């Protein structure tokens with residue numbers, strides 16, 4: 098049975114990996130001109146399902162129909178021929194190529210057998226314009242921030258003239274402004290009759306953009322509901338219980354300053370950044386993408402250099418640009434780019450969890466493997482990491498479960514000052530609460546937490562104080578009681594006024 102406007106139908110799809118039943122009977126269908134949301138916890142099987150449509154995996158059982166006809170999708174070409182374009186959760190861009198080269202990778206326009214660079218760049222410019230992205234087609238992808246990469250991926254999908262567009266957590270890396278822009282593009286595509294499969298952990302996006310929702314739990318489709326379904330009902334379908342309190346912050350008594358940052362400056366990047374985080378505190382850092390938040394915390398952690406200023410932990414000044422000194426002083430960083438910086442993908446969950454604790458677990462020169470195993474098992478359990486076992490390769494975990502491992506690694510490490518850069522990106526609503534509870538435990542034990550987040554409700558819900566950055570400066574600070582969506586945004590879009598002429602004069606570009 099298929100209606101005229103049906104683009105795709107999936108019936109009883111199953112897929113097993115060693116030790117894991119990823120999909121255990123999923124039904125799904127997609128119509129022309131709709132946004133169909135796939136909703137489910139981390140590891141529920143969403144990405145695996147869409148990989149059946151993109152040709153990355155083939156099902157063990159079940160059928161896929163396109164326009165009423167059964168089809169087999171054995172690779173990217175089959176998928177492309179059916180008009181399916183996929184934007185993966187893990188980006189597929191080649192960092193050393195330009196934006197234009199990435200968009201047209203493998204199908205560059207040619208002239209006399211040579212790649213027609215001019216035409217390629219001109220066409221890329223048109224696509225980027227359609228997405229509303231202001232980057233040069235000649236910029237190298239490596240130099241762009243993560244939000245821009247997303248837009249380049251969309252431009253790339255548009256260039257394929259797709260009838261089905263699959264987006265796996267496209268908004269996880271975007272700020273609210275960019276999300277609006279993305280929604281505009283998606284709505285236009287929907288009007289053009291494109292069918293869109295949309296995966297997100299941000300429930301508020303479902304009513305804003307979606308038409309229908311299919312809920313997946315433990316590899317099974319457990320329901321199909323309209324996108325207007327109330328959020329608490331969606332949560333119940335998704336996690337099988339309701340969540341009473343999304344932000345369970347328990348304030349601890351703030352003690353002495355553990356982290357002090359004084360006048361930190363990197364010319365041309367961030368200027369005169371000063372703040373403290375005290376024992377027991379959670380300090381949130383809000384701001385727009387490009388405000389310099391990640392750059393500042395990377396410098397604090399010693400991962401990037403700075404030109405002036407000082408970082409102190411418990412009063413002791415740290416040497417700049419020295420990660421091991423920062424770690425020895427008790428600073429931990431959960432980076433925003435988990436794949437590039439947070440994990441060793443070919444190693445097991447247990448090995449990754451132990452990366453920071455190795456030293457602590459060493460007794461008389463011998464690594465305490467048993468102790469490490471017990472600790473890893475405990476934290477994985479607390480965070481609800483969905484895996485076949487501690488020996489599973491991190492590469493094969495779902496996106497959200499990888500993020501839990503990065504966080505778990507630092508939670509295990511007895512960190513005094515924990516810096517979290519977008520900690521719950523890609524984490525489902527239930528698992529977020531677990532992470533917040535661990536943050537509570539850390540601060541109750543006297544640690545200091547500095548949390549960058551583009552998720553404003555999270556910043557407001559979990560911080561004791563909020564710093565707002567704009568244009569490489571601290572634009573203002575708000576105590577938890579006064580921080581609102583509006584007051585934070587007002588600062589985030591402000592132009593901080595400190596006189597900067599001396600510094601500007603020395604900028605070398």
Ligand SMILES: Nc1ncnc2c1ncn2[C@@H]1O[C@H](COP(=O)(O)OP(=O)(O)OP(=O)(O)O)[C@@H](O)[C@H]1O
Pocket residue numbers: 114115117118119137138139140141142143144145146186483484485493494495496497498523525
């Ligand atoms: N190549 C693989 N080898 C082994 N297990 C895999 C592989 N790919 C996926 N899995 C497992 O299949 C399950 C479903 O993973 P999937 O990535 O589909 O989840 P998801 O719903 O997309 O979760 P998230 O919200 O975290 O992205 C997980 O338990 C995952 O570890």
Ligand SMILES: [Mg+2]
Pocket residue numbers: 143144145186265495496497
């Ligand atoms: Mg996924």
